[in-house]
Amino acid sequence: MNIPSNHPRAKSLYIRELLVTGFRNGLVAPEGLIAHGRGEAFDYLLGEHTTKAARDAANAASSMLLLSKYPVISVNGNVTALCAKGIIELSHVTGAAIEVNLFYRTTEREMAIEKELKKNKAKTILGIGSEASMRIPELQSERRRVDPNGIYKADTLLVPLEDGDRAEALVNMGKTVITIDLNPLSRTAKVAHITIVDNIIRAIPEMIVAAKQLKEKNASVMKRIVEEFDNKANLAKSLNIIRGDI
Amino acid sequence: MNIPSNHPRAKSLYIRELLVTGFRNGLVAPEGLIAHGRGEAFDYLLGEHTTKAARDAANAASSMLLLSKYPVISVNGNVTALCAKGIIELSHVTGAAIEVNLFYRTTEREMAIEKELKKNKAKTILGIGSEASMRIPELQSERRRVDPNGIYKADTLLVPLEDGDRAEALVNMGKTVITIDLNPLSRTAKVAHITIVDNIIRAIPEMIVAAKQLKEKNASVMKRIVEEFDNKANLAKSLNIIRGDI
Numbered sequence: 001m002n003i004p005s006n007h008p009r010a011k012s013l014y015i016r017e018l019l020v021t022g023f024r025n026g027l028v029a030p031e032g033l034i035a036h037g038r039g040e041a042f043d044y045l046l047g048e049h050t051t052k053a054a055r056d057a058a059n060a061a062s063s064m065l066l067l068s069k070y071p072v073i074s075v076n077g078n079v080t081a082l083c084a085k086g087i088i089e090l091s092h093v094t095g096a097a098i099e100v101n102l103f104y105r106t107t108e109r110e111m112a113i114e115k116e117l118k119k120n121k122a123k124t125i126l127g128i129g130s131e132a133s134m135r136i137p138e139l140q141s142e143r144r145r146v147d148p149n150g151i152y153k154a155d156t157l158l159v160p161l162e163d164g165d166r167a168e169a170l171v172n173m174g175k176t177v178i179t180i181d182l183n184p185l186s187r188t189a190k191v192a193h194i195t196i197v198d199n200i201i202r203a204i205p206e207m208i209v210a211a212k213q214l215k216e217k218n219a220s221v222m223k224r225i226v227e228e229f230d231n232k233a234n235l236a237k238s239l240n241i242i243r244g245d246i
Numbered sequence: 247m248n249i250p251s252n253h254p255r256a257k258s259l260y261i262r263e264l265l266v267t268g269f270r271n272g273l274v275a276p277e278g279l280i281a282h283g284r285g286e287a288f289d290y291l292l293g294e295h296t297t298k299a300a301r302d303a304a305n306a307a308s309s310m311l312l313l314s315k316y317p318v319i320s321v322n323g324n325v326t327a328l329c330a331k332g333i334i335e336l337s338h339v340t341g342a343a344i345e346v347n348l349f350y351r352t353t354e355r356e357m358a359i360e361k362e363l364k365k366n367k368a369k370t371i372l373g374i375g376s377e378a379s380m381r382i383p384e385l386q387s388e389r390r391r392v393d394p395n396g397i398y399k400a401d402t403l404l405v406p407l408e409d410g411d412r413a414e415a416l417v418n419m420g421k422t423v424i425t426i427d428l429n430p431l432s433r434t435a436k437v438a439h440i441t442i443v444d445n446i447i448r449a450i451p452e453m454i455v456a457a458k459q460l461k462e463k464n465a466s467v468m469k470r471i472v473e474e475f476d477n478k479a480n481l482a483k484s485l486n487i488i489r490g491d492i
Contacts, residue, residue: 007387017277019276019280020277030276034279034280037279037283037285040283040287044429
């Protein structure tokens with residue numbers, strides 16, 4: 001696709017192309033394209049840059065992943081299309097496992113996503129096919145099917161671009177939930193313990209940088225960062241930025 | 247697609263289905279689905295209804311079209327999928343020509359759009375294939391290719407769901423530009439002479455009703471409506487509504 005590089009919205013159009021390519025390669029559902037558009041609108045209102053609030057949340061999120069015993073990153077088609085490489089690097093840096101978990105679940109999409117992640121040098125991908133043999137209580141959608149060696153036994157989950165229903169069910173299971181969500185008003189943003197209000201394409205590199213720096217420090221520093229993080233206050237900051245921009 | 251009529255978001259889901267059907271029929275580009283999702287977010291913030299500000303803008307827009315010597319309506323895949331019939335009725339009521347103009351241009355999509363419009367009883371459709379032989383200065387994208395008998399010679403253009411680059415280039419060509427855009431902050435919304443901040447699915451019927459009533463009045467009434475319309479003040483009203491909702 002030919003996007004003129006001098007187009008003032010070239011970056012946003014380029015990200016959009018990553019999604020469309022993912023859609024053509026069978027990673028992304030048509031509904032995933034519409035969902036991306038909704039995110040675009042909120043990113044636009046945020047100013048399409050990583051805010052101080054998002055940076056603080058990313059720092060708390062990376063601390064939480066590093067402090068956890070069994071952290072898992074849940075990926076779907078949009079996440080894979082936008083930042084497969086970043087997710088894999090983050091999993092290496094934090095020791096988190098990767099599990100595929102889809103709202104619009106088909107075997108073809110699961111396999112396409114697994115293939116794309118492995119192409120980007122992921123080692124183990126959980127949650128594929130019959131491996132997703134456990135169920136999240138309360139949930140009706142296909143997202144309830146999870147891997148007993150992944151999301152089901154995890155203490156901390158990074159669930160970017162998440163559905164509100166599942167985020168709530170995971171919190172009710174006692175998991176620590178971290179999300180990346182451009183809409184600070186969404187149910188996911190509100191129920192998660194740590195919400196990074198940012199475009200995932202910027203948030204994942206931010207988390208990687210933070211995790212690399214945090215690893216040089218001792219656990220007490222990370223514990224303090226997590227304890228001092230107030231998700232409600234952080235969401236309010238993002239809302240204020242949106243309000244200020246409007 | 248089965249949408250329960252009592253679903254709280256039934257109307258929005260129904261509109262979404264029009265887009266997905268248009269996508270399956272080759273009218274809508276995958277990027278068009280993303281753009282629609284973006285519109286959905288702004289419509290949500292607006293309260294998903296036609297505001298007083300939008301009604302005033304639609305009234306000014308219909309007056310402008312009726313006062314013009316050679317008005318043209320520019321349509322793309324999303325416009326066709328959402329309201330082919332309405333566009334054709336508006337063109338009959340106002341005497342405006344219809345031209346197909348695509349950002350993501352392919353011959354197949356052009357033909358599919360032409361076919362859909364003709365199925366809905368459109369007579370002449372401009373801008374198809376080699377008929378789009380003129381260029382809009384300044385523009386890099388495929389939207390620069392226009393019909394010498396359509397957009398190129400028009401005095402007034404209705405360009406709904408428009409790209410900011412082209413809106414600006416058209417204004418610089420001396421055209422009077424009317425747009426329909428759910429984002430009151432967009433470049434298109436700001437550079438256009440008349441911006442209707444509303445969902446196109448509601449705005450086009452609103453314009454048709456206004457045009458039918460205006461035709462009964464004399465030109466001086468319409469001239470006064472156009473002269474008294476202040477786009478900047480009107481956009482500020484829509485922004486205030488969004489602010490109140492956030």
